[in-house]
Amino acid sequence: MWDLCKEKKYDYYKLPKTSVIIAFYNEAWSTLLRTVHSVLETSPDILLEEVILVDDYSDKEHLKETLENYVAALRKVRLIRANKREGLVRARLLGASLAKGDVLTFLDCHCECHEGWLEPLLERIGEEESAVVCPVIDVIDWNTFEYLGNAGEPQIGGFDWRLVFTWHLIPEREQKRRRSKTDVIRSPTMAGGLFAVSKNYFDYLGSYDTGMEVWGGENLEFSFRIWQCGGSLEIHPCSHVGHVFPKQAPYSRAKALANSVRAAEVWMDEYKELYYHRNPHARLEPYGDVTERRVLREKLKCKDFKWFLENIYPELHVPEDRLGFFGMLKNRGMANHCFDYNPPNDHEVMGHRIILYPCHGMGQNQFFEYTSHNEIRYNTRQPEACAAVELGTDYLTMHLCQDNIQNIPENQKFVFTKDGSLFHVHTQQCVQAEPDSYNGSPAPLLRPCANSEHQKWFFKERS
Numbered sequence: 168m169w170d171l172c173k174e175k176k177y178d179y180y181k182l183p184k185t186s187v188i189i190a191f192y193n194e195a196w197s198t199l200l201r202t203v204h205s206v207l208e209t210s211p212d213i214l215l216e217e218v219i220l221v222d223d224y225s226d227k228e229h230l231k232e233t234l235e236n237y238v239a240a241l242r243k244v245r246l247i248r249a250n251k252r253e254g255l256v257r258a259r260l261l262g263a264s265l266a267k268g269d270v271l272t273f274l275d276c277h278c279e280c281h282e283g284w285l286e287p288l289l290e291r292i293g294e295e296e297s298a299v300v301c302p303v304i305d306v307i308d309w310n311t312f313e314y315l316g317n318a319g320e321p322q323i324g325g326f327d328w329r330l331v332f333t334w335h336l337i338p339e340r341e342q343k344r345r346r347s348k349t350d351v352i353r354s355p356t357m358a359g360g361l362f363a364v365s366k367n368y369f370d371y372l373g374s375y376d377t378g379m380e381v382w383g384g385e386n387l388e389f390s391f392r393i394w395q396c397g398g399s400l401e402i403h404p405c406s407h408v409g410h411v412f413p414k415q416a417p418y419s420r421a422k423a424l425a426n427s428v429r430a431a432e433v434w435m436d437e438y439k440e441l442y443y444h445r446n447p448h449a450r451l452e453p454y455g456d457v458t459e460r461r462v463l464r465e466k467l468k469c470k471d472f473k474w475f476l477e478n479i480y481p482e483l484h485v486p487e488d489r490l491g492f493f494g495m496l497k498n499r500g501m502a503n504h505c506f507d508y509n510p511p512n513d514h515e516v517m518g519h520r521i522i523l524y525p526c527h528g529m530g531q532n533q534f535f536e537y538t539s540h541n542e543i544r545y546n547t548r549q550p551e552a553c554a555a556v557e558l559g560t561d562y563l564t565m566h567l568c569q570d571n572i573q574n575i576p577e578n579q580k581f582v583f584t585k586d587g588s589l590f591h592v593h594t595q596q597c598v599q600a601e602p603d604s605y606n607g608s609p610a611p612l613l614r615p616c617a618n619s620e621h622q623k624w625f626f627k628e629r630s
Contacts, residue, residue, distance in 0.1 A: 171347070171348055171349050171405075172283065172287070172349055172404070172405035173283070175286075175287070175349065175405065177286045177290060179211055179213045179214060179286075180213070181293065182214055182286065182289045182290055182293050183214075183268070183269035183270050183289055183292060183293050183365075184213075184214055184215070184216040184268045184269050184270070185214060185215065185216060185268045185269070185270040185271070185272045185285065185288075185289060185363065186216050186217050186218075186219055186262075186266035186267060186268030186270070186271055186272070186366075187206050187210075187215065187217070187218045187219070187272045187273075187274060188219045188221065188259060188262035188263060188266065188271060188272065188273050188274070189202060189203070189206075189218065189219070189220050189221065189262075189273075189274050189275070189276050190221040190223055190255055190258035190259050190262060190276065191220065191221070191222060191223065191225065191230075191276035192222075192223040192224070192225050192252075192258075193225045193226065193227045193230070194225070194230070194276045194277065195277075196229050196230075196234075198276065198277040198312075198411060199220075199230075199234075199276050199277070200237070201277075201278075201279055202274060202275075202276055202277060202278045202279065202280075203218060203220070203241070203244060205278065205279045205280040206218055206274070206280050207241070207242075207243070207244070209280045209281065209282050209283070209284060209285070210280070210284075210285045211285070211286065214285055214286070214289060215243060215285070216243075216266075216267050216268035216269075217243050217244070217245060217266070217267060217268065218241075218243055218244045218245070219245050219247060219262040219265065219266060220238065220244065220245065220246045220247065221247050221248075221249065221258045221259065221261055221262040222234075222246065222247065222248045222249065223249050223252060223253055223254070223255070223258040224248070224249050224250070224251055224252045224253070234246065245265075247261060247262060247265065249261060254379075254380050254381035254382060254422070255381060255382040255385070256375045256376070256377065256379045256380075256381075256382070256385050257375075257377060259273055259375065260374060260375055260377065263366070263369065263374065266366060268366065269365065269366060269367075270288075270289060270292050270363050270364065270365055270366060271363065271364055271365075271366050271369055272285070272288065272362075272363040273360070273361065273362055273363075273364075274360070274361055274408065275360040275361060275410060277307075277410065277411040277413065278307075278361065278408050278409060278410050278411075279307060279314060279408070279409040280408050280409075281305065281406075281407035281408060281409065283405065283406075283407075284302055284406045284407055284408050285406070286406075287300075287403040287405040287406040288300045288302065288363040288403060288406050289363070291351055291401065291403060292363060292364070292365050295399070296365045296367065296368050297365075297368055297397060297398040297399060298351070298398065298399050298400075298401055299357075299362055299363070299364045299368075299389075299393050299398060299399070299400050299401070300351065300362065300363050300364075300401050300402070300403050300406075301354070301357050301358070301361060301362045301363075301400075301401070301402045301403070301406075302361055302362075302402070302403060302406035302407055302408040303317055303321045303402060303403070303404060303406060303407045303408075304317065304358060304360075304361060304408060304409075304410050305317045305407050305408065305409040305410065306409070306410070306412070307409040307410060307411045309411060309412060309413065312411065314409050315409075316407075316409075317407065320336070320337060321337070321352060321402055321404050322334040322335055322336060322337070323335055323336075323337055323338075323341070323352060323353075323354035323355065323402060324354045324355060324356035324357050324358060324390070325355050325356060325480065325482070325483065325549060326355070326356055326387055326483075326549075327546075327547065327548050327549040328441050328442055328444075328445050328486065328546060328547065329442070329445050329446060329530075329531070329547055329548070330384065330387055330427040330430065330431065330442055330446075331548075332356060332358060332359070332386060332387060333548075333549045335482070335549075337352055338482050340481075341353055348404065349404060349405055350404075351401035351402065351403050351404075352401060352402045352403075352404060353399060353400065353401055353479075354400050354401060354402050355390065355394070355400070355475075355479050355480040355483075356386065356387055356390035356391075356400070357386055357389070357390050357400055357402075358386060359385060359386025359389070360386075360410065361408050361410065368398065371467075372392060372393065372396060372398065372467070373392070373460070373463045373467075375389065376388055376426075376429060376430075376433075376460055378429060378454075378455045378456065378457065378460070379422075379425075379426040379429060380422035380425060380426065381422040381423075382422070382423065383422065383423025383426050383427070384423050384424075384425075384426030384427040384429070384430055385426060387427070387430050388426070388429065388430035388433070388434065391430065391434040391435070391472070391475060392434065392464075392469070394470075394475055394479050395434060395464075395469040395470045395471070395472070395474070395475055396464070396467045396468075396469040396470075397467070397469070424446075424448075424449060424452050425452050425453065425454045425455070426454075427442070427446075427449070428449050428452050428454040429454045429455065429457055429460070431443075431449075432454065432457050433457050433460045433461055433464060434464070434472060435472045436471050436472045436473065437472075438472050438473070438476070438485070440488070441485070441486055441488060444488055444493060444494065444530065444534070444628065445530045445531065445534050445547050446529075446530050446531070447528060447529065447530050447628070447629050448529060448530075483549075484546065484551055484568070484570070486536050486538075486544070486546050487536065487538055487539060488536060489537075489538075489539065491626055492536065492537040492538075492583070492626055493534070493535070493536040493537070493626060493628065494530075494534065494535075494626045494627050494628035494629070495526050495528065495533050495534070495535075495626065495627045495628075496533075496535045496537075496543075496624055496625075496626055497526060497624065497625055497626070497627055498523065498600040498611075498621065498623070498624055499587065499620045499621075499623040499624070499625065500600055500619065500620030500621035500622075500623065501523065501600040501602065501609060501621060503525055503526050504523040504524065504525060504526065504600060504609055505523065505524060505525075505526040505527075505533050506521055506523065506533065506535050506543075506611065507521065507522050507523060507524035507532055507533050508521050508522075508532055508533075508535075508545050508552070508565060509532040510548075510565075516545075516548050516549075516550060516552050516565065517550075517552055517565055517566060517567055518564060518565065518566075519564060519565060520562055520563065520564050520605060520610065521554060521562075521563040521564070521565065521610065521611060522605055522608055522609065522610045523600055523608070523609035523610055523611060524608075524609075526627075528629055530547070531547055532547070534546075534547050535554075535626075537581075537583050537626065540572045540575060541575070541580040541581055541582060541583075541592070542554070542568065542575065542579055542580070542581070543581055543589075544568060545565055546568075550567060550568070551567075551568045552565035552566065552567065552568060553565065553566055553567070553568040553569075553579045554579065554581070555576065555578045555579045556578050556591055556593065556594060556613060557578065558578070561596075561612045561613040561614070562604075562605070562610060562611075562612055562613075563598070563610075563611055563612075566579065577592055577593040578591075578593045580592040580593065581598070583624075586623065587622075587623035587624050587625055588616065588622050588623065588624070589622075589624050590616065591613055594613055595616075596613040596614060596615060596616060597613070597614060597615070597616040597617070597622045598611045598612070598613060598614075598622065598624070599611065599612055599613070599614040599619065599621050599622045600621045600622075601614075601621075
C-alpha cells in the first residue's frame with residue numbers, strides 16, 4: 168500500500184493551504200520541538216501557511232523566554248500564550264481564531280510527521296470540504312522515542328457504552344466500499360489529537376463545544392456531530408504521523424466525565440440511558456448549560472443517534488437493558504456481594520474469571536446485562552464478553568459474545584428463573600455464591616440446583 172501512496176502525484180497549486188495548530192502545556196522541550204521541526208521539514212512550503220504554537224499557561228521555565236527566542240528564529244512559526252489555563256479545547260480554539268490557512272490541521276505536541284503526511288489530507292479536503300480527515304497514527308516508543316510505525320492495516324475509531332474511545336479493525340462493508348487501498352477509510356469516531364478540517368466547515372459545524380473543560384470526551388462529541396450533521400470523518404491511509412503516548416497525560420482527566428455527559432445530552436437522544444446505566448454517577452455530574460449546542464443541532468438539521476448507529480456504526484451492539492435485567496447482579500445469600508469482572512486492561516477483556524466483590528453501585532466492572540437470548544453480557548467495554556462455563560470446570564469465565572443469535576454456544580446460555588436461580592443450560596446446574604472459592608475470595612460456581620439463598624440472584628440498577 169505504501170508504494171501506491173508514494174506513486175500519487177499532487178498539483179500543489181490546486182491544494183488549499185493549512186495552518187498547523189499545536190496546543191501544549193508544560194511539554195518537554197525535546198518533544199515539542201521535535202513536533203515543530205518535523206512539520207517544517209516534511210510539509211511542502213507552498214502548502215504550509217503557518218505553525219501556531221498555543222501555550223496553555225505553562226509554568227516551566229524552558230517554555231518562557233527561552234522558547235520565545237527559539238521560535239523567533241523559525242520561519243512561519245508563531246507562539247501564542249493564553250492568559251490563564253484554558254484546557255485543550257479552548258487552547259485549540261484560540262489558535263484556530265488566529266489562523267490564516269484555508270485548512271486547520273490540529274496536532275498534539277509530541278508528534279513526528281512522516282514525509283508525505285500533509286498532501287493527502289489537503290487533497291481530500293480540497294475534493295470534499297465537509298470531510299474531516301485524520302492521518303494514520305504511528306507509534307513512537309515512550310521509553311526510547313524510536314519511531315515504530317504502524318504495522319498492518321490502519322484501524323478505525325469506535326467507542327463503548329462508557330463513551331470511551333476504542334480502536335477496531337476496518338469492517339468488511341467498508342473494505343468493499345473502497346475501490347483502492349489508497350482510498351480514505353470512513354471511521355465512526357476519531358482519537359481527537361490529530362486531524363485536518365476546512366476552517367469554513369469547522370466554523371459551520373460550531374467548532375468545539377466551549378463548555379467542555381480541559382480534555383476528554385471532545386473527540387466523541389465532535390465525531391458524532393460531524394456524521395449526524397452531514398459531514399464525513401475519515402482516515403487517510405497515505406498520511407502518517409507518529410505519536411508518543413505519554414504514560415501520564417499533561418492534562419487532567421478530572422473534567423472528562425462532565426464532557427462526556429455533555430456529548431450524551433446533546434447528541435445521543437434516548438441512547439444516553441445506555442451510557443448512564445453503565446455510569447450511574449454520571450447522572451449526578453454537573454455539566455453546564457447545553458442549550459446553545461441543542462440549538463446548533465436544530466439549526467444544522469442534524470440526524471438522530473439512531474441513524475448514526477444504523478448507518479455509521481452498525482458493528483456496535485446496542486444493549487437491550489430490559490427493566491429488571493441489568494445493573495449489579497447481587498446474591499441474596501451473601502450480603503452485598505455482586506458479580507465483578509475486572510480484566511487487566513482493555514486489550515485483554517476475554518478469558519478471565521468472574522468473581523464476587525462488595526457491591527459499589529458505580530457500574531463499570533460490576534455492570535452486567537441478562538439478554539432475551541439467555542446471555543449474561545458484560546457490555547461495558549469492547550468487544551463485548553459473555554459469561555461461559557468451559558468444559559470440565561465449574562467456574563464462570565468471559566468469552567467473546569456471538570453477534571448471530573443462532574450461533575450462541577450452549578455453554579453461554581443461562582436461564583434466569585422466576586425464583587431468582589441462574590440455571591446453566593449446558594450443565595443443568597445452578598450458579599451459587601461460594602465464600603472462599605477463588606484465591607480465598609468469593610466467586611460464583613456451578614452447583615447442583617437446591618433451594619438455597621446462595622443460589623438466588625437479582626439485578627439492581629443503583630445502590
